[in-house]
Amino acid sequence: MANNKEMWLQKAHKTIDELHKLQPKLNAVVSFVDVEKQVDEAMDKTGPLAGMPVILKDNVLYKGVRATASSYMLDNYVATYDATVVSKFKEAGAIIVAKSSLDELGMGGSNITSFTGPVHNPYDLSRIAGGSSGGSAALVASGAVDLAIGTDTGDSIRKPAAFCGIVGFKPTYGRISRYGVIPYASSLDHVGYFTREVKLAAEALMLLSGRDDKDMTSISTPLENVVEVLDESLANKRIGIFKNVLDAIDDEDTRALFFDLMDKAKEQGATLVDISMNSNLIKTVLPTYYIIANCEATANHSNLDGVRFGTHEDGDTLEEIMTNTRTKGFGPLIRKRFVIGSYGLMDENQELLLKKAQRVRRKLVEATEKMLESVDVIVAPASSHVAPKLNDPSIDQLSDKYLVAENYMVLGNFTGYPSITIPMGMKNHLPLGINLLSKAYDEKTLLQIAFQLEKLTGLKGLKAKVEL
Amino acid sequence: MERISVKKVHQLAKQLMFSLSEQEAKDIVNEFDTLLSQLDLLNRIDTSDCEELVYPFETPTTFFREDVVDHVMDVKDVFLNAPKAENQYFVIPKVVKDNGE
Numbered sequence: 180m181a182n183n184k185e186m187w188l189q190k191a192h193k194t195i196d197e198l199h200k201l202q203p204k205l206n207a208v209v210s211f212v213d214v215e216k217q218v219d220e221a222m223d224k225t226g227p228l229a230g231m232p233v234i235l236k237d238n239v240l241y242k243g244v245r246a247t248a249s250s251y252m253l254d255n256y257v258a259t260y261d262a263t264v265v266s267k268f269k270e271a272g273a274i275i276v277a278k279s280s281l282d283e284l285g286m287g288g289s290n291i292t293s294f295t296g297p298v299h300n301p302y303d304l305s306r307i308a309g310g311s312s313g314g315s316a317a318l319v320a321s322g323a324v325d326l327a328i329g330t331d332t333g334d335s336i337r338k339p340a341a342f343c344g345i346v347g348f349k350p351t352y353g354r355i356s357r358y359g360v361i362p363y364a365s366s367l368d369h370v371g372y373f374t375r376e377v378k379l380a381a382e383a384l385m386l387l388s389g390r391d392d393k394d395m396t397s398i399s400t401p402l403e404n405v406v407e408v409l410d411e412s413l414a415n416k417r418i419g420i421f422k423n424v425l426d427a428i429d430d431e432d433t434r435a436l437f438f439d440l441m442d443k444a445k446e447q448g449a450t451l452v453d454i455s456m457n458s459n460l461i462k463t464v465l466p467t468y469y470i471i472a473n474c475e476a477t478a479n480h481s482n483l484d485g486v487r488f489g490t491h492e493d494g495d496t497l498e499e500i501m502t503n504t505r506t507k508g509f510g511p512l513i514r515k516r517f518v519i520g521s522y523g524l525m526d527e528n529q530e531l532l533l534k535k536a537q538r539v540r541r542k543l544v545e546a547t548e549k550m551l552e553s554v555d556v557i558v559a560p561a562s563s564h565v566a567p568k569l570n571d572p573s574i575d576q577l578s579d580k581y582l583v584a585e586n587y588m589v590l591g592n593f594t595g596y597p598s599i600t601i602p603m604g605m606k607n608h609l610p611l612g613i614n615l616l617s618k619a620y621d622e623k624t625l626l627q628i629a630f631q632l633e634k635l636t637g638l639k640g641l642k643a644k645v646e647l
Numbered sequence: 648m649e650r651i652s653v654k655k656v657h658q659l660a661k662q663l664m665f666s667l668s669e670q671e672a673k674d675i676v677n678e679f680d681t682l683l684s685q686l687d688l689l690n691r692i693d694t695s696d697c698e699e700l701v702y703p704f705e706t707p708t709t710f711f712r713e714d715v716v717d718h719v720m721d722v723k724d725v726f727l728n729a730p731k732a733e734n735q736y737f738v739i740p741k742v743v744k745d746n747g748e
Binding site: 255256257259260352353366392393395396397398399459460462463465466467469470477484485486487488489490491494495496497498500501502505506509511514515517518519521522532534535536537538539540541542544576582592593594595619 | 651656659660661662663664665666667671674675678679681682685686688689690691692694697698699700701702703704706708710712718720724725727728729730731737739740742
């Protein structure tokens with residue numbers, strides 16, 4: 180045990196040194212965390228996470244440490260309790276070394292809206308890491324840590340995983356407790372994480388999942404041992420190729436990498452099946468998400484008012500304090516989203532906007548469930564392109580490419596089904612990912628197939644080299 | 648659905664307890680045009696035969712626990728992040744004025 184202490188302390192300090200070196204390049208860390216006490220308490224732990232330095236996205240509460248959600252509104256907020264996922268890390272002996280940057284309040288897909296500035300992609304510093312969990316993604320991709328927590332409300336783990344060439348996993352909704360995680364949209368939020376190999380993702384799930392009475396959406400459905408069965412072959416597995424998404428992707432390199440991998444899967448005995456949903460329905464994913472997410476976020480963050488916690492601006496009246504605090508505390512993207520959310524919540528608009536979106540959500544979930552009736556997983560490229568440049572010009576937000584290919588993964592949030600992105604190849608030295616979605620509670624099949632596809636890609640452990 | 652106005656955007660912001668610059672408000676109005684086009688896609692889907700889906704799963708979740716004190720937050724933690732606190736109260740300007748307003 181004394182050996183563990185010295186070894187783990189060295190490992191943690193080495194990781195922190197590495198993070199400091201990377202910080203001027205990636206800008207992915209918000210706060211560093213003291214490790215000495217953690218190592219003392221972890222000394223007698225065993226298991227795959229024991230002594231492992233890990234990172235928390237900065238919307239996860241760790242008692243005594245700042246939790247900013249990358250918003251100026253919470254710049255000075257110190258967590259007063261541990262999130263359940265932190266308690267689980269402590270039980271497993273993991274050592275939390277830092278809190279990572281995110282899009283402000285988890286609301287974004289680029290990680291350029293953090294109040295600490297944009298996160299840079301470790302493969303190309305002039306590109307985004309993706310969001311909202313870009314900080315965690317960049318740090319795992321750089322090799323500084325093997326495991327970092329993220330959250331996924333509208334593909335916010337699975338898209339940055341693709342842009343950073345790593346594994347990004349979100350299990351079934353409620354599988355990992357959201358207690359102690361600053362919410363964005365509670366009916367869509369999932370806790371998940373990044374690794375550089377599927378096996379570690381499976382091992383972490385066994386340790387981080389479980390019913391938590393402090394989170395009323397936490398599920399009681401037991402989890403099978405997903406690690407022991409990883410090596411089941413692809414023979415007799417049915418892989419559904421999401422045709423709507425492939426039809427919306429015109430990038431030849433992306434298509435070539437995807438179909439090459441599918442051919443290899445077929446050679447291993449998998450059956451490939453083209454599946455699709457109504458083309459009008461799939462185009463509603465983004466606006467449905469936008470309405471539901473912004474309405475829920477507006478309500479969730481009405482408690483950020485400068486009175487009980489968070490940054491505070493003075494005023495002569497309570498209303499002035501709240502207005503001054505919230506004007507200065509929120510970035511422009513958040514203010515815009517709250518206006519949209521508030522518009523959807525207005526009595527006269529709820530039927531046409533929020534309730535309509537919630538009914539369309541049911542249609543989307545039913546259609547996804549139907550697609551999965553005949554296959555084990557649905558697969559498609561996680562994005563039609565590599566990570567965009569930080570100053571990319573705006574794209575056509577009404578195109579099929581944007582509506583379908585860039586946003587279909589939100590189906591994983593609407594349905595709550597488990598989903599994972601793994602690297603599938605490189606284009607001009609930049610990674611591209613493939614996304615898989617399986618039935619509710621069926622992380623076992625999802626991870627098995629992901630593990631086998633990972634073998635076929637040869638990209639297990641892929642790491643970016645950041646020039647320091 | 649009608650196009651939103653700059654005035655309406657400012658009204659919504661006021662209700663949300665923050666203010667917007669004129670440029671911000673105009674940008675939001677312009678974004679609404681795109682949003683309305685996207686929302687039009689929702690109207691093409693017939694949802695007359697279904698209810699709203701509020702959470703991913705509709706499995707009821709209820710549980711009872713023993714009536715014992717649990718999960719208590721120390722009062723010092725309650726006020727740890729308070730901008731202004733005194734004698735275990737959060738301090739704010741007087742809301743009810745002396746004339747009863």
